[in-house]
Amino acid sequence: MANVDQSKMWAQLMQAMQSKLFPGGIGSDMVFSAASVARSVNLNATDPGVTNYGVYALGDIVPANSPAYNPAPSGLLTSYSQFLDWINLGGDSNPNLQSQLNIAINGDGGATPGLVAIQTGYNTQYTAAVTQYLAQKTAATSVGDTIAPFQSWVLTNYPQLAVAKSQLDGAQSQVDQLSSQLYGPGYAQVQLARQITSINGGAQDPMKQNGYNMQVTSATYVPPGSTAAVIGAAAAASTSTTAQGVSSFVPLYSLDTAYAATYAEWQKASAAGQIGETFHFDSHSNDYDYQESGWNASAKASWSSFFWSASASSSSSAQTVSVDASSSDFSVDVEFVGVKAFGITPGPWWQNGSLLSTYKGKLKPGAPDFFSDDGALARRASQIVLGFEPTITVKLSASDYSRLKSSWQTQASVSVGVGPFSFSGSGGADSSKDKIHYDDATSSLKIGPIKSTMPVLLGVVSSKV
Numbered sequence: 001m002a003n004v005d006q007s008k009m010w011a012q013l014m015q016a017m018q019s020k021l022f023p024g025g026i027g028s029d030m031v032f033s034a035a036s037v038a039r040s041v042n043l044n045a046t047d048p049g050v051t052n053y054g055v056y057a058l059g060d061i062v063p064a065n066s067p068a069y070n071p072a073p074s075g076l077l078t079s080y081s082q083f084l085d086w087i088n089l090g091g092d093s094n095p096n097l098q099s100q101l102n103i104a105i106n107g108d109g110g111a112t113p114g115l116v117a118i119q120t121g122y123n124t125q126y127t128a129a130v131t132q133y134l135a136q137k138t139a140a141t142s143v144g145d146t147i148a149p150f151q152s153w154v155l156t157n158y159p160q161l162a163v164a165k166s167q168l169d170g171a172q173s174q175v176d177q178l179s180s181q182l183y184g185p186g187y188a189q190v191q192l193a194r195q196i197t198s199i200n201g202g203a204q205d206p207m208k209q210n211g212y213n214m215q216v217t218s219a220t221y222v223p224p225g226s227t228a229a230v231i232g233a234a235a236a237a238s239t240s241t242t243a244q245g246v247s248s249f250v251p252l253y254s255l256d257t258a259y260a261a262t263y264a265e266w267q268k269a270s271a272a273g274q275i276g277e278t279f280h281f282d283s284h285s286n287d288y289d290y291q292e293s294g295w296n297a298s299a300k301a302s303w304s305s306f307f308w309s310a311s312a313s314s315s316s317s318a319q320t321v322s323v324d325a326s327s328s329d330f331s332v333d334v335e336f337v338g339v340k341a342f343g344i345t346p347g348p349w350w351q352n353g354s355l356l357s358t359y360k361g362k363l364k365p366g367a368p369d370f371f372s373d374d375g376a377l378a379r380r381a382s383q384i385v386l387g388f389e390p391t392i393t394v395k396l397s398a399s400d401y402s403r404l405k406s407s408w409q410t411q412a413s414v415s416v417g418v419g420p421f422s423f424s425g426s427g428g429a430d431s432s433k434d435k436i437h438y439d440d441a442t443s444s445l446k447i448g449p450i451k452s453t454m455p456v457l458l459g460v461v462s463s464k465v
Helices: 003-021 048-059 076-085 095-106 115-142 150-157 160-183 185-196 258-271 348-359 398-410
Strands: 030-040 213-218 246-251 253-255 277-282 307-310 331-346 379-395 414-418 421-425 436-439 444-447 456-464
Touching (some): 003 331, 048 246, 048 253, 048 379, 076 185, 115 160, 150 160, 160 185, 258 331, 258 379, 398 444
Antiparallel strands (some): 030 456, 253 331, 307 414, 379 444, 379 456, 414 421
16 A cells, blocks of 8 residues: 555544544644654653653643644743743843843853853752762662652752852842843843743742742653553553652643543543544545644645554564555544543743733844744644543455454564554463454454553644744
């Protein structure tokens, strides 16, 4: 089967998913990106810090310009902080004040350091403090002892960090005062936004919790998107804090409060063997226009093969499976115990993006690309689409079915992918290869359900900034 047909199947699955989840459409200022690989999302960890990390990693993304979900390199907060630094406030030129401000920021080239150098010094002290803390914690754990949490330990065991923080606060205060005099009242509003997104007591402060950040566990956790939902294999472990873990803080994001109750309902439905939603497409399904997902006609999706297999326990040697998708016998059904879209929202540091509308047209010359289709602030994730325990059924022509069954059953191990879902196995009793159920009467193969404690990420709805 040609690659264009594989892309068509991706588009049809995307259409089936979107039409059921958003029957009224997604809104003129939004776009929908379907996951090219379904990934387990750890939002139910025993350690709330691990769960918070999952929410942060999903919320702090700027999806790339494609109907295929693919986060851009920089996160939302990083790009937003950059934008704030490029705002042109205008104001009257005052050579004397400007000179003082330059020294406050960059130093005088001699004994007086500026804000930039003081910030670098603080970062160095913080890294050294964490390194020392980890060494002491490991030593204490080895003999059965414990030590205080980092935030209290550092006050008595590494006082240099408090001194560096005090110097940083003073330097920032001096820069703020001079800038307010030079640029006028507009500076105060923008600088407040800079402060609440900064490391200096704002959303990126790694040491102390405030109204703009949240605690996460820096340990061996499962970040969203790192572990595939593998059919027939054990669910990825919900990890907890290790002896080497350090609690830290990241920018605050909030997940829809309905998620907890919905997840509990999904667990009950799973135990009862219930199916919540089925997405279906076949050879008669209509072609899909990406503009229905909010993308313009030039948007290109970089999908991998929709249907593939490999004669190993990984997909490194995967080959596209050629099947006749135009056959009247062909169809794909993806069933879920539950599937739903949940809102995800940045904390108050985002200020509802109000400064974007005020200053997006008032940037300094040479500013980075923030707002084009490929810009660093083109869009933000506003909803995540999660599915729970999928089952995939593929109905084929008799000849395709017979060929695939014969090929897969004779291999010692096989990996198979259908759309965003993949599974692998190594043969033998109770192997995941044996989780492929063959139905000769209907020329169908059924994979799953994927039993797991975690939902999988199926897609993201983004709001255009």
